[in-house]
Amino acid sequence: MIFKWYFIIILIISNYSVYGQYINIKNGANITNLAGDETRADWSNDSKSILFQKVHNGKSDIYLYMLESDSLLNLSNQEYNFRNPVWHPDGDKVIFDSDIYGFDYLYLMDLITSSIRPLFTRNIKCRNASFSASARQVYFTGYDELARSWEIYSYDFVYNNLNKLTDYKLGCSDPDVSDNGKQIVYSKANPFKGTESFEVINWYGESEITFDSLVGANLSWGPLGLKLFFVSDMESENKELYSIWKDGSHRERLTVDEIEIAFPVVSPDGTKIALSVLTKSGWDIFILSFNKY
Secondary structure, X not given: OHHHHHHHHHHHHOOOOEEOOOOOHHHOXXXXXXXXXXXXXXXXXXXXXXXXXXXXXXXXXXXXXXXXXXXXXXXXXXXXXXXXXXXXXXXXXXXXXXXXXXXXXXXXXXXXXXXXXXXXXXXXXXXXXXXXXXXXXXXXXXXXXXXXXXXXXXXXXXXXXXXXXXXXXXXXXXXXXXXXXXXXXXXXXXXXXXXXXXXEEEOOOOEEXXXXXXXXXEEXXXXXXXXXXXXXXXXXXXXEEEEEEOOOOOOEEOOOOOOOEEEEEEOOOOXXXXXXXEEOOEEEEEEEEOOOO
């Protein structure tokens, strides 16, 4: 009987977050401070540069921030919308989605030649790319015309294979691939509750762990693919930053404040975290020091 009660107590405690490394958003450095909203930061492999999206007056552009020179560069500056930028694994190309031809599609921008071309040639609306470290596969949100839903897809550049990995039907988005290239986390919408949860699948689309009991969004893997970082209002009226191990254990709450945040992402070297912070002038991207783990 004592053992049974002990077991029940452990289960109850596991449903609550503990406080991890406290992050004080006010100590962060605002690297953008531009007119409009800056979101969706993505670190370069050497942790020295950040891509991000800026939206102002309905127009979306892609910017590059270089930490060493503390400088910004507009990479798009065209009449079309350039959204959701991520680094290609080789480090000198940027993947983004745009409405150049009137619908969402993925494109590749070569930073050396400034050329832009479609990432692949398939008849599918697509956005929100995430690459495996080998650059052999790209994972993205694609539109299933028959089911009329956004699902998670993969494309293999070697075999020219397009694979649908989910069949959720209520709406999937924002896949993020772990460093080992074998696990993908993505957001699952619940339009009836107006909430989002998330799930980890393998590269075949098989579910590894479902976080349906957690309300959270803006998922990203930490270095080495050991932890997931996300934003949630499950324990507060405001959205706070959390981390959780990929097996669903050791949930930690990392912020305790009244500051609205979004899209957290830890640098590959594990020393910094970038996230969007709602300021008086809109969403700006802040960088904060982060204990390496």
